[in-house]
Amino acid sequence: MNALIPRPRSRPAPGAVHVPGWLSPEEQAELVAACRAWARGPVPMRRTRLPRGGVMSGHTMCLGWHWSPYAYSRIAHDVNGARVAAFPERLGELGRRAVADAYEDGAAGAAYAPDTVLVNFYGEGATMGMHQDKDEKSGAPVVSLSIGDTCVFRFGNTETRGKPYTDVELASGDLFVFGGPSRYAFHGVPKVLPGTGDPAVGLSGGRLNLTLRVTGLTD
Template identity: 75%
Template sequence: MRTVCLGWHWLPYRYARTAEDVNGARVAAFPPWLAELGRAAVADAYGDAGAGAGYTPDAALVNFYDGAARMGMHQDREERSDAPVVSLSLGDTCVFRFGNTEDRGRPYTDVELASGDLFVFGGPSRYAFHGVTKVLEGSAGPASGMRAGRLNLTLRDTGLGGGSESGERSGA
């Protein structure tokens, strides 16, 4: 799996505007249109326009999965904000494992996420363990515009605001 970040570089256990492992380059800006997409997703998922209006994502992780890529069960805990995570899938379908908030084991549910699927997890499920167990190669079809693989965009509100150059979640 390969990752590109927008708004903030995600580094294990923290976010930063610049990062040594990406040649010290400043992270690309988080586009306003992507924030609007996130707000619309949260409003639709919660059935509440106010919840959408209050969602202020400022980071996106854009992950590319080839047919062999996987992602182990993990929690998204580096953010200072408890705002929902919005996940958009493009390209090949994957098997997304959505678990519980206590550990990596059962109970969990395997869901196939196809190109164009949008998944929002917030509230009590915000810190659920989750991962990708399989990519179904060649499942996207020509309408996706991708020849192979899967792109996943996860939008997050880091809670770091615009001025900080780096941040860590306390207690992480």
């Protein structure tokens, strides 16, 4: 993709907005460094084991609330029994700005209060199957930030994992927000394009994805 040609924002479905180049290179580098620190614990990155025995090909860690299939808790019982680290206010600020910018609605942004982040790292050959984000008690939008290698992000419908869906290329720095009628749309990552990221942001390969959510849960 020619970086000299601006990529326009798009709306693949009602309530879903793709904003290319939303994070500056400096912000991306800051988040990469933060993810490296978070990955050291208290609950480290791991490959999540699914109830039927399969293991996800990417690596995941959580802050604020720990996600394991298919529930949230404060304690990572499926990893090391430690309490998950607190949700960083810096990410809350990013989330509010993201919703305001994506929906061009300052009030919606101000009201957005994410309390958990799932950080996914896609190494060589890693993918994510079509799924819904439906373990939250809140219908607030999901904010997705991409850093590193470009991926093919498949954004579908709310009824089935199959068609109709739209494939969107998410490059480093891109923002994708989905809420409203698309909040429970199936989505996945069928492919990551190796070597497409800029090493200057601190990743020599692979893709980082930070997904901010409002759980709607209380202690």
